[in-house]
Amino acid sequence: MTATTFLDTPQGRRIAYHRTEGQGPCIVFLGGLKSDMEGTKAVHLEAWARARGRAYLRFDYSGHGESSGSFEVGCIGDWHEDVLAAVDGLAGAPLVVVGSSMGGWQALLLARARPQRIAGMVTIAAAPDFTEDGYWARFTEDQKTALDRDGQVEMPSDYMEPYIITRRLIEDGRNRLVLRDPLRLPFPVRCLQGTADTAVSTATALRLLDHADCDDMRLLLVKDADHRFSDGPCLTLIEAAIDDILS
Template sequence: MTNYLTTDTGRRIAYERLEGQGPGIVFLGGFRSDMQGSKVVHLRDWAAAQGRAFLRFDYSGHGASDGVFEEGCIGDWAADARAAIEALTQGPQVLVGSSMGGWISLLMARTIPDRVAGLVTIAAAPDFTESGFWVGFSPGQREALMRDGRIALPSEYGEPLVVTRRLIEDGRDQLVLNQPLSLPFPARMLQGTADADVQVSWAMDLLDHASGEDLRLTLVKGADHRFSSPDCLDLIVATIEEVVQNVRE
């Protein structure tokens, strides 16, 4: 059942929550994704079968939440995530971050470390507004973005993707790879080698940059950015179970 949380910023966030044993699992979705995706539904079903607490939600401008996607930015969506975690869960949680959700999970580790018990990232895309969008733009695209406040890019996922100046400029305030990144809990990173959106080198950079005593990166040959084949879904579940088992009491 979909419920709604109104955050301190006034944004109305759609969420679904399962009560159960802890540590609970919080799924952080990707850019332009929603909580009805195949990965999160699979994990919801697994959590229900396990009797484990589970939270999924849509960032503002995504899915069933209020707001306009093109008006949002990483800082807004990170604030949504923090509000959901603080209001809708109890105690430290295992965060599962997919793509942009991987970036947001790292921001949660930085801003509310006492609420993070463990971390699983799937094709994590930290700092992608800078290292992906901005770096990849031509001089003409950069000029148009700064002049007009937005540009439209073709997308294989449907409608053209509008990238705004606000998204880029706010993204620079949310970077995690330009400063120390402590992950003092079990952290597992999953990455496909056939991912056309997130390079394997990004996963390696994240592993090299982060500090912690229990960090591992798993590369899956041939897996794409969706990372939602039956084998990939099984691997995500097994990885979460491993993290849960290694969470410090």
Template structure:
């Protein structure tokens, strides 16, 4: 059953929550993804078998939540995540961030350090608005974006989607690879070698930048950005088990 959380900013966030015992797990999805995706649902089923608390939710402008996707930005979605974690979970959580959710989860590690027990990322895409979109645009595309407020970029999963000037400019206020990134808890970064959206170089840059005593990067040969095959799902579950065992 889908429930809804009304945020301080007036956005309505759709979520599914499992009750349970022990350290909870929170899944943070990717850009234009939603909480009905393969990884989110599979991990909820895994958590149910464990009797463990679990939360999945839709950022504003995604899935069943309020607002339009085009109106959103990293700051909005990070605030949605912060309120969901603070108001819908109890105690420290293991965050599982997929793609953009990896970036959002890293922001949560900075903003809610007392509520993060561990971190697993899947094809994490930190700073992608600057290092992916903006860096990849031509001078003409940049000029059009600044002049018209948006341009459309192709997607591997659907029709082209809008990248807005607000998304780019707001993203610059939330970058995590330019300043120290302390992760003082168990961390497992997972990355596929055939990911056409997030490069292995990005994963290595994050791995090299993060500071902590228990950080590991696992490269899965042949895995793509979705990281949703049965073997990949088992890899995610194993990473969560590993983090939980070391808390």
């Protein structure tokens, strides 16, 4: 295992990363909310890429893993800035972007900001606009009042400790929505979604498929796979999706 390296962003944040040199396009893994670059998918794909001589980048958003900052003060826009700093400073071009959960939203934001850099995209339980359509839409009136009064509320999770959801996360998310306006993806896209996912529904995956303007976009629904999508068969499906993009 190589030592963690750090990148200082234009916003003054310090981003931890691991970069594997190799043949392009560079595969960039974008993790989920409160996930880090030591997760099963991120580390597995690094080994997979290295074995094939492929360039690969995994990193922690600010407030995640080894990067600077606190999760509770971050928002979608901050993490988008982290993504731009990482791909602009570390990845070269072109890119194959692999986005998991919130990383799927970040991948779509990257496509909007740097479409010319991307050769292809793989999403895994992509969660675009989840702050609005997931959290805000399901908040009770009491939770909305608490968010306004206290600046945060606590939300349970089926996959880890409860999340602290802040007013800043909700309000900033409204400026980053991708399912309300045209979403042009001028490259091949492969979407993977488990039917047993309790964090992101198949309806979200179908909505993204229907909404995006893309000439080569496919959605694979995997029966009984959950949000982690990280057991052996699911990892093999991720590999196959990347291979399909690269070919």
